[in-house]
Amino acid sequence: MTDNRSLETRKLEIRKIEEKDRAIVLGMMRVFYSSDAVWSEGSEDIFIRDIDECISDSPFLNGYVFEDTSGRVRGYAMTAHSFSTEFGKPCIWIEDIYLEEGVRGIGTGSAFLDYLKVKYPDSVHRLETEAENSRAVRAYVKNGFEIIPYREMFRNM
Numbered sequence: 001m002t003d004n005r006s007l008e009t010r011k012l013e014i015r016k017i018e019e020k021d022r023a024i025v026l027g028m029m030r031v032f033y034s035s036d037a038v039w040s041e042g043s044e045d046i047f048i049r050d051i052d053e054c055i056s057d058s059p060f061l062n063g064y065v066f067e068d069t070s071g072r073v074r075g076y077a078m079t080a081h082s083f084s085t086e087f088g089k090p091c092i093w094i095e096d097i098y099l100e101e102g103v104r105g106i107g108t109g110s111a112f113l114d115y116l117k118v119k120y121p122d123s124v125h126r127l128e129t130e131a132e133n134s135r136a137v138r139a140y141v142k143n144g145f146e147i148i149p150y151r152e153m154f155r156n157m
Contacts (some may be wrong), residue, residue, distance in 0.1 A: 012074060012108050014115050017054045017063035024073045025051055025065065032098040037133055054078060066099065066108055075099035077112055087124040092116060094127040113143045128152065 017025060026047055033042035054063025059081060066075040077097045084091035094116070099108055116125055127145065129136045141147070 011069050012066045012103065012111070013068075014064055014066060014112055017051065017065055017076065019055055021065050021073055021076075022051055022055075025063070025076045028073075028076050028098050028100075029096070032096060037130060037136070039130070050078060061095075064112070066103065066112070068103075074103045075108065079116070084124050084126075090120065090123040092120050092123050092125045094125060097127075109139055110143055113140075 029042065029047045029050070032038065033040070033047070050061065051063065053061040062079050062081070064077045064079075065073045066077075067073050075098050078095040080093040080095050082091045082093065083089070094113075097109055097112065113125075125145075127140065129140060131137070137147075
């Protein structure tokens with residue numbers, strides 16, 4: 001018996017964001033940042049700077065798209081790179097993961113998390129999620145993430 005989730009996941013390629021992806025990723029960012037999955041709504045200026053950073057040779061931010069066999073981008077992800085003094089190793093912050101409704105729940109997010117494990121094996125991987133987003137929380141826990149009891153704070157200069 002064939003696992004449909006595996007078949008569907010194999011149909012999506014994970015690749016770096018390129019200039020040709022700008023408009024579609026920008027549209028997906030608008031949807032993602034207007035959802036309940038994130039705390040802030042972002043802005044066009046921020047979205048454009050994020051995409052610019054992903055397309056550049058920046059050591060701080062990488063962007064990825066999930067593309068189907070017809071060449072259609074079905075989602076995107078962004079990772080920020082730093083060093084964690086708490087864990088004593090590089091830290092990969094999974095900033096954004098957005099998948100179109102039709103490719104959710106088929107293993108694409110898990111495939112991306114596995115991709116990061118292979119690409120950055122000696123690092124700690126961190127992400128944020130809204131507690132109310134129980135589907136995402138379950139998916140992350142299933143992929144080896146643990147809930148940590150920190151209260152996040154920020155200062156925007």
